[in-house]
Amino acid sequence: MRARQWLIRLTPYLLLTPGILWLLVFYAYPSVQMFISSFWSGTLETGFTVSLDNWTTYPEALERYGPQFGRSIVYGAAATTICFLIAYPLAYTIAFRGGRYKSLLLFLVIAPFFTSFLLRTQSWKIILGDDGILFGPLKDLGILGPDFRVLATPTAVVAGIAYNFLPFMTLPIYVSLEKIDGRLVEAAKDLFAGPWRPGGTIAGGVVGGVAAAGLAAAFQYDVVMLALLGIVGGVLIGTFFLSESFVRIVLPLSLPGVFAGSLLTFIPAMGDFVNAELLGNTQTRMIGNVIQSRFLDNNDYPTAAALSFMLMAGILIAVAVYARLLGTKELTSS
Amino acid sequence: MTEFETRLAAELTRRRFLQGTALTGVAAFVAACGTTGSGSSAPEESAGESAVPSASEAAEAQSPSAELSFANWPLYIDTDDEDETKHKTLEDFTAKYGTIVNYSEVINDNDEFFGTIRPALDGGQDTGWDLVVLTDWMAGRLIRLGWTEAFDLANMPNKVANMQDVYKGVDFDPTDDHHAPWQSGMTGLGYDSEVTGDLTSLAALWTDDPRWKGKVTFLTEMRDTIGLTLNHLGKDPSQISEADFDAAVAEIQTALDAGIIRAFTGNDYAEDLVSGNVVLAMAWSGDVIAKQAEKETLVWQLPDEGGMLWTDNMLIPKGAANKYTAELFIDFVYDPEIAAQIAAWVNYVTPVKGAKEVLAASDPELAESPLIFPPDDVLANVSIFKLLTEDEETTFNDKFSSLTGN
Numbered sequence: 001m002r003a004r005q006w007l008i009r010l011t012p013y014l015l016l017t018p019g020i021l022w023l024l025v026f027y028a029y030p031s032v033q034m035f036i037s038s039f040w041s042g043t044l045e046t047g048f049t050v051s052l053d054n055w056t057t058y059p060e061a062l063e064r065y066g067p068q069f070g071r072s073i074v075y076g077a078a079a080t081t082i083c084f085l086i087a088y089p090l091a092y093t094i095a096f097r098g099g100r101y102k103s104l105l106l107f108l109v110i111a112p113f114f115t116s117f118l119l120r121t122q123s124w125k126i127i128l129g130d131d132g133i134l135f136g137p138l139k140d141l142g143i144l145g146p147d148f149r150v151l152a153t154p155t156a157v158v159a160g161i162a163y164n165f166l167p168f169m170t171l172p173i174y175v176s177l178e179k180i181d182g183r184l185v186e187a188a189k190d191l192f193a194g195p196w197r198p199g200g201t202i203a204g205g206v207v208g209g210v211a212a213a214g215l216a217a218a219f220q221y222d223v224v225m226l227a228l229l230g231i232v233g234g235v236l237i238g239t240f241f242l243s244e245s246f247v248r249i250v251l252p253l254s255l256p257g258v259f260a261g262s263l264l265t266f267i268p269a270m271g272d273f274v275n276a277e278l279l280g281n282t283q284t285r286m287i288g289n290v291i292q293s294r295f296l297d298n299n300d301y302p303t304a305a306a307l308s309f310m311l312m313a314g315i316l317i318a319v320a321v322y323a324r325l326l327g328t329k330e331l332t333s334s
Numbered sequence: 335m336t337e338f339e340t341r342l343a344a345e346l347t348r349r350r351f352l353q354g355t356a357l358t359g360v361a362a363f364v365a366a367c368g369t370t371g372s373g374s375s376a377p378e379e380s381a382g383e384s385a386v387p388s389a390s391e392a393a394e395a396q397s398p399s400a401e402l403s404f405a406n407w408p409l410y411i412d413t414d415d416e417d418e419t420k421h422k423t424l425e426d427f428t429a430k431y432g433t434i435v436n437y438s439e440v441i442n443d444n445d446e447f448f449g450t451i452r453p454a455l456d457g458g459q460d461t462g463w464d465l466v467v468l469t470d471w472m473a474g475r476l477i478r479l480g481w482t483e484a485f486d487l488a489n490m491p492n493k494v495a496n497m498q499d500v501y502k503g504v505d506f507d508p509t510d511d512h513h514a515p516w517q518s519g520m521t522g523l524g525y526d527s528e529v530t531g532d533l534t535s536l537a538a539l540w541t542d543d544p545r546w547k548g549k550v551t552f553l554t555e556m557r558d559t560i561g562l563t564l565n566h567l568g569k570d571p572s573q574i575s576e577a578d579f580d581a582a583v584a585e586i587q588t589a590l591d592a593g594i595i596r597a598f599t600g601n602d603y604a605e606d607l608v609s610g611n612v613v614l615a616m617a618w619s620g621d622v623i624a625k626q627a628e629k630e631t632l633v634w635q636l637p638d639e640g641g642m643l644w645t646d647n648m649l650i651p652k653g654a655a656n657k658y659t660a661e662l663f664i665d666f667v668y669d670p671e672i673a674a675q676i677a678a679w680v681n682y683v684t685p686v687k688g689a690k691e692v693l694a695a696s697d698p699e700l701a702e703s704p705l706i707f708p709p710d711d712v713l714a715n716v717s718i719f720k721l722l723t724e725d726e727e728t729t730f731n732d733k734f735s736s737l738t739g740n
Contacts, residue, residue: 020473149548152596152597282590282738290740293735296445296446
């Protein structure tokens, strides 16, 4: 009897054991090993020795690869913003206007995932080719100059990242939008919620202008022109498409999905190296490329490990700050 | 259902879905990371196979074993046009000695492959491969680390007799008993003659010409890029010093700053040449010939200032299970008939004397190709990069990485 009670109390822990073992063996131990290796000094042929004096690896790596770190953050943020701007209307349409075609549309969103990540990026390289199917005809028609190119520029890298991670942003937002009770929106309309006129115009203009200006500054496009375009576009969308019921009811309720989606997009995007490698050039290298090169080409394990750890720490801090901003209560309550 | 139950049902569904999404995301991300490192699965499979014939070396040294595990680069052996898994050379070897050759084209990059065999070699264990093909400098590193088996030259009379003189006595293997050249290639200029016209000088790579500005690629292979740059500067890559290296880096930086260089690439420049994204590149001879089928205007040119010669070499990793059979295979491919057979398909420079005469009888046009059988004046105009010490290699790789943005 007592043995049985004891077993019952142990059951949760026993059920957790496989998961914990997995985490220990495949995550905790390698992480510790990597942390130790960041304190190594030496080379492949002469062997490595551990020493606490090697803590200098961290500031040295940070100083040397600061630009790449900064670039990864900028590209990751830009890609997340673009993904958000595309994914939110997409998820909204599927959730509220999808009707019979919801499953089909969701399938179409996920369909690219059936091909390998590498193949998808490679196919973008072909599509965005200088004389490929997209730009070839435009160049022939004279709309674009013969020297115009998108490949091997930061634009292509960010576009590639945004494309690859779009479903990660769409699906969580869709899920939280789907959950919203339609009666709440009806009630808001009963209470005279209409188009969000002055507020919508201003908010649209501000958001559009800031987003466009930020992206332009990051990629050295004409800031003024793009900011103007952003303001005009934002004003149009804000005036005609934003309603009070959306802003006051739907948007706040969808924040948990937005939070999950942005995390799922930003964190992998920051560490991404495939897009920068295939679609970029030497000026667009991200921290993921650096870690790969340090590890594989240069056999510089201490620096690679140090960079990985700093990346992890940076992301953890960023996520904590983000969670504070959005308010953790928002995430778990419904 | 009560309100509580509806809420509970909804909450569980949402939470599970979010978790499911997160798990799918992580799984997809891990899977995507996994695809780039897939080379590591092959040695494990072969290790299982070749561990079976565990005969002692003394008994095994006398007769060819049942299997031979051979790792090589893609497109590096004659392949049947209809069936990509059939290679006549390997079938001939099986006919002669009765050994089945487990041929795997798993090597795509020296460093990447080195990463897969290093743990086993470090631990003094069998890598699972009896024969691997690696470029000079990587072969030099393996020999320096003591991770290769010494050949018993008595087992390979063909190699001793037929290896071309230019390969004898290299600095990473003065006694020529740790490596056997497989094929050689040259690095020079690859370009689309329709866009750029005819180019013969390396200076083109540094010229701000609107025809190719922004459509030029250099190689990520440090020795090729720095080597050609040194030729352009009039220095000798086989005697490179750190000052020379810095001068080369500065020179490449000027091209980068001028916006001439589009990117540093590996083998993918070949695809870009065909698609037109790139019109001028530092290119490897065999690649351009292979791509001429897709784009006839592509030309490979050995520059006036000189190109680079590199060699991929066969090595027997330490602890290989079938060392004697591997030696027999090396001897086999140094037979002029077999060498001609391979060279006719791969279009690279063959290291075997007498292959040219054999090919002249069956395909005179190929026998005259300066890229497969470079005449003496061509061979005089190519350099081999100096064998670096470990310190030099680390420093040079480091500085070169800064150049390529890594």
